[in-house]
Amino acid sequence: MSEDLKGKVALITGANKGIGYEIARQLGSRGATVLIASRDIGRGEEAANQLRLNKIDARSVQLDVIAQKTIDSTVQQIESEFGKLDILVNNAGILAEGDRLPPSQVEIETLRQTYETNVFGVFAVTKALLPLLKKSRAGRIVNLSSSLGSLTQNSDPNFEFANFKFLAYNSSKTAVNAITVLLAAELKDTPIKVNATDPGFTATDINQHQGYRTVEQGAIAAVKLATLPDDGFSGGFFDENGVVPW
Template structure:
């Protein structure tokens, strides 16, 4: 049975991603920074008939929590097939580049960027033990520098200095990581789940969590001949499913 760790999986897109992967026969380690909320999410999925699930307490803002999660998971399994770095925050809007509080930059980057790096590095040894390891970093179309510089893009005027920068940085990190692992069985990609109705945006997005999660699942379950170092998005009107960086 393949295994997957999903950070920030106790609600919204992460929770639905867990559900869809359980449906496909994966053993899901449901990452949650709050143990109780994670357990409640796991119990909900168990009530739906999914038994192969366990909560892993992990707060990606704190390296000690990440290390503890790695130790916990390492005591249970010898290899991890999929890591989905889903946990993220927006920092609140508006975010003007000229005067946003630098501490908001630090807070958002701690979760969206440094947290992803520390989590990926912590679990890399378990991933390397998998015959077909997959890393999925959850990004946003707002992290595309190309689209942000195109006045014809439908979200051209949505310029959140902090959130945009954190996702652009995540994209750059993913490219380098994928390059370093290019001659291995790894598939390392970023996925934009789309403008989805969740509490992340006060449920203002037009997309559903089911469709958003399906995009993550697709990247998490790529075949051996699947792509790596790609920015997947269905929200850019190009019709290809691949977004410009």
């Protein structure tokens, strides 16, 4: 096991499965202590146990991004055990069944539900953990976005996913991109770097495992952004091949 991240503490939301689990595995295999944040503590503990079998220092924390009490409890736990946080990966997200309708037919409740997790949840977790990230020598925030959040690509009729016009999901990822840019600008004079990443069409529960990319591939860019050097970029949107258009 590589130990280039030894001493680093990383929290990944929605990490009991899918891309989040794989990000945790890759960071942990490089020596980081990984905090498996999940709504269901039992599933989180199962995931952490599996990682520990591979000699990864994994811990489970109960964190529901739409329940402030669980966010606050997680902050207290990290403060008490580690005194800092080096890496935050905002991975948790949803695509509601009601979002598969034409945009004009989507119910307002679907929009609210999606934003509650995908936008407000990302902000709530980031805001609460920012003081601990500021205690790191080189804090990193990675927001899982999507090419479906790109206004440029959504406007292109030749875009590979031009037919995927999910009003709530796509626009929520556009909002995540905006949060990324604005937070990066605020933190530009600190060691913290904030970026968004597109994992690509990865086979996960969110698409009934129809994606053609593996979770190993989907995690590549997020792990790269989570481990950027001191002179790395901040305030960008990337996949493993480079810049993704806004």
